[in-house]
Amino acid sequence: MMDQNLMKSNMFAFYLTNKGGEDSDLTLGYYDKTKFQGELHWNDVAYKYMYGVQLDDLKVDGKSTGVCEGK
Numbered sequence: 001m002m003d004q005n006l007m008k009s010n011m012f013a014f015y016l017t018n019k020g021g022e023d024s025d026l027t028l029g030y031y032d033k034t035k036f037q038g039e040l041h042w043n044d045v046a047y048k049y050m051y052g053v054q055l056d057d058l059k060v061d062g063k064s065t066g067v068c069e070g071k
Contacts, residue, residue, distance in 0.1 A: 001028065 002010050007029025015025040015035040025032065031040075043053040058065045 001007055009029055011029065011031065013027045013031035013035075015027075015032065017024055025035065046052050046054045055068050058067045
């Protein structure tokens with residue numbers, strides 16, 4: 001997709017929710033500014049062909065879940 005210039009920009013974003021009436025979302029080539037508040041944090045793609053990113057921590061409401069400890 002990137003080599004064929006099919007995306008506006010070489011980025012992807014995901015929005016995960018369990019709110020009733022809202023769907024989770026994956027966007028390729030852009031991000032939806034209406035889906036978040038606050039600062040946007042960018043991560044490098046660590047695994048090129050899988051769109052994988054390395055996580056150091058996963059926080060919910062600003063609190064560590066501990067899911068990345070010891071990895």
